[in-house]
Amino acid sequence: MSVRxxxxxxxxxxxxxxxATARPxxxxxxxxxxxxxxxxxxxxxxxxxxxxxxAMLVRISLAEETVWIEGWSLEAWRTLAxxxxxxxxxxxxxxxxxxxxxxxxxxxxxxxxxxxxxxxxFERAVVAAVSFPIALPGIIVAYLIIVLLGRQGLVTNAIAVxxxxxALDLASATAITGLFLGYVYSxxxxxxxxxxxxxxxxxxxxxEAARALGASRWxxxxxxxxxxxxxxxxxxAILTFRSGLAIFGTVLILxxxxxxxxxxxxxxxxxxYDPDIAAAIGLVYVAFIVAVTFVGLRFIENEAVEI
Amino acid sequence: MSEVVLESLTKxxxxxxxxxxxxxxxxxxxxxxxxxxxxxxxxxxxxxxAGFETPTQGRVLFDGVDVTHVxxxxxxxxxxxxxxxxxxxxxxxxxxxxxxxxQGVSTAERRKRAxxxxxxxDIADLADRRPTTLSGGQQQRVGLARALAIEPHxxxxxxxxxxxxxxxxxxLRDEIGNLLADLGVTALYVTHDQEExxxxxxxxxxxxxGTVEQVGTPAEIYRRPANAFxxxxxxxxxxxxxxxxxxxxxxxxxxxPVAAETDGSIRVAARPAAFELGEGQIEADVTNVTYLGDxxxxxxxxxxxxxxTLHADGSDSYRVGDSxxxxxxxxxxxxxxxD
Numbered sequence: 098m099s100v101r102x103x104x105x106x107x108x109x110x111x112x113x114x115x116x117a118t119a120r121p122x123x124x125x126x127x128x129x130x131x132x133x134x135x136x137x138x139x140x141x142x143x144x145x146x147x148x149x150x151x152a153m154l155v156r157i158s159l160a161e162e163t164v165w166i167e168g169w170s171l172e173a174w175r176t177l178a179x180x181x182x183x184x185x186x187x188x189x190x191x192x193x194x195x196x197x198x199x200x201x202x203x204x205x206x207x208x209x210x211x212x213x214x215x216x217x218x219f220e221r222a223v224v225a226a227v228s229f230p231i232a233l234p235g236i237i238v239a240y241l242i243i244v245l246l247g248r249q250g251l252v253t254n255a256i257a258v259x260x261x262x263x264a265l266d267l268a269s270a271t272a273i274t275g276l277f278l279g280y281v282y283s284x285x286x287x288x289x290x291x292x293x294x295x296x297x298x299x300x301x302x303x304x305e306a307a308r309a310l311g312a313s314r315w316x317x318x319x320x321x322x323x324x325x326x327x328x329x330x331x332x333x334a335i336l337t338f339r340s341g342l343a344i345f346g347t348v349l350i351l352x353x354x355x356x357x358x359x360x361x362x363x364x365x366x367x368x369x370y371d372p373d374i375a376a377a378i379g380l381v382y383v384a385f386i387v388a389v390t391f392v393g394l395r396f397i398e399n400e401a402v403e404i
Numbered sequence: 405m406s407e408v409v410l411e412s413l414t415k416x417x418x419x420x421x422x423x424x425x426x427x428x429x430x431x432x433x434x435x436x437x438x439x440x441x442x443x444x445x446x447x448x449x450x451x452x453x454a455g456f457e458t459p460t461q462g463r464v465l466f467d468g469v470d471v472t473h474v475x476x477x478x479x480x481x482x483x484x485x486x487x488x489x490x491x492x493x494x495x496x497x498x499x500x501x502x503x504x505x506x507q508g509v510s511t512a513e514r515r516k517r518a519x520x521x522x523x524x525x526d527i528a529d530l531a532d533r534r535p536t537t538l539s540g541g542q543q544q545r546v547g548l549a550r551a552l553a554i555e556p557h558x559x560x561x562x563x564x565x566x567x568x569x570x571x572x573x574x575x576l577r578d579e580i581g582n583l584l585a586d587l588g589v590t591a592l593y594v595t596h597d598q599e600e601x602x603x604x605x606x607x608x609x610x611x612x613x614g615t616v617e618q619v620g621t622p623a624e625i626y627r628r629p630a631n632a633f634x635x636x637x638x639x640x641x642x643x644x645x646x647x648x649x650x651x652x653x654x655x656x657x658x659x660x661p662v663a664a665e666t667d668g669s670i671r672v673a674a675r676p677a678a679f680e681l682g683e684g685q686i687e688a689d690v691t692n693v694t695y696l697g698d699x700x701x702x703x704x705x706x707x708x709x710x711x712x713t714l715h716a717d718g719s720d721s722y723r724v725g726d727s728x729x730x731x732x733x734x735x736x737x738x739x740x741x742x743d
Binding site for chain 2: 300302303305306307308309310311312313316320321324325
């Protein structure tokens with residue numbers, strides 16, 4: 098069969114499928130139509146809000162003239178690859194968000210364990226307290242950190258009174274620790290949300306069997322619970338890490354650590370206007386996120402634990 | 405193996421009393437069945453022995469040692485669940501060796517002992533498989549091997565056969581019963597299936613509403629039920645109202661030479677086998693016929709309007725509306741002590 102006749106046959110098959118989907122006669126056709134109806138709005142939105150802007154970013158990053166987006170140049174990518182400051186920002190972002198993810202997921206495991214395993218008084222209030230930061234804008238989180246750890250902050254002044262030290266010396270809202278606290282506070286609800294769902298699926302009787310066989314609570318968690326919740330931990334880590342990379346409002350206000358989002362902001366700000374570099378950073382960011390997601394999902398597969 | 409004693413065991417959840425003053429002894433090497441309807445407290449009793457529930461009152465003793473407040477991991481009990489509760493992320497061998505690992509047994513030794521148990525339960529060829537790839541019967545064998553591996557003081561089985569198909573259940577029941585008897589395991593066998601309990605257990609405790617209604621051998625429970633609840637729960641019984649007088653019981657439509665402790669109004673329990681069909685002075689009207697292959701189960705009305713369950717041979721000649729003659733074998737009815 099020639100290439101041309103093969104292509105014609107493929108087009109014909111697609112046309113037949115489209116016609117059957119539009120005017121279904123079998124249950125399979127109707128199912129296909131339902132899938133199409135439910136997914137089309139998403140793909141339309143993804144095209145307009147995602148794929149087209151991404152293509153624009155590619156074009157901007159390769160433009161010689163960035164105001165009218167004309168000509169072609171690899172200069173932005175060359176600058177990104179050879180400038181030490183950008184590598185430093187990337188490393189800053191990775192270790193800081195990585196550490197915040199680690200702490201948030203660890204705290205999320207503890208909170209989910211308590212929420213799912215034990216009957217708590219005021220459980221709804223606890224759930225609300227844990228989950229509400231998810232709805233807070235980063236700017237508000239930054240403000241909360243200032244109210245707590247700033248020069249007039251509650252905690253700062255409480256420690257100052259208790260230790261006799263100066264509140265000015267103790268203020269840590271705009272130190273990296275204050276920013277870290279803000280990150281963890283924002284990320285914890287995301288980790289908990291995923292982990293609670295995973296915990297609800299844990300085989301409680303297998304845990305009881307382990308304890309009857311002589312395992313302490315910690316050994317039971319390590320040998321039985323942890324392997325069961327590991328896919329949830331990976332999923333929570335992916336979600337949390339991605340969300341952490343995207344935090345902007347908090348870091349914009351507190352400014353104590355230079356991360357990727359702040360760098361992009363600076364690249365497109367008046368005074369240092371480099372939209373091609375900002376576009377290149379954005380593309381690296383997207384590629385990195387996609388890669389992290391795929392690599393992370395490979396770890397979700399369970400592995401046998403041998404004797 | 406140990407003797408397990410429950411002393412006045414009571415477990416309440418707020419106002420809800422799940423177990424109410426249960427007194428039970430599981431003798432060394434004995435399989436004690438605990439039967440009763442849903443919510444009667446049998447699983448709570450088992451969980452209290454395992455240490456997952458702390459009794460509101462009473463004590464749990466292993467060989468005379470009070471373990472009431474000892475945590476589960478220090479009680480040395482084997483647990484077998486209806487849902488198998490195997491460790492899905494481990495191989496079958498690792499499942500069986502898990503308890504030994506927790507005891508600090510060397511890798512070589514626990515591997516050897518796990519393989520011995522798997523061979524004993526006839527599943528040696530499954531050692532390297534994951535539990536999720538096994539059938540229900542195979543998974544339950546793994547669960548049993550895992551529980552036996554630690555040579556527990558007592559083996560606690562919570563509805564282990566529920567969920568298996570009838571043929572497999574019967575085969576596994578016989579195999580497990582023989583294995584536990586051979587090993588001399590002290591076991592508590594919780595089930596709602598009285599036939600299973602009768603087949604497997606040395607003695608049976610019948611629970612209702614958190615209290616023990618009767619403890620005895622399967623034959624004692626079946627032939628001499630302590631009260632109407634036991635008579636109805638274990639097997640099917642017809643309760644007949646009568647008046648006892650001078651070594652006889654007058655049922656109104658017939659008289660039986662049955663001795664009661666006291667004269668006056670009494671109730672007697674009659675199993676289907678107590679009714680002899682085909683001859684006798686009593687006329688019963690058939691209201692339902694169920695053909696079961698090896699026998700035919702009839703529901704009929706006695707002259708005093710009592711509904712009775714009868715077993716006939718596997719004949720399909722009975723019809724609804726038939727009037728059949730029958731007699732009652734006085735040796736097979738039992739005067740109930742109380743309600």
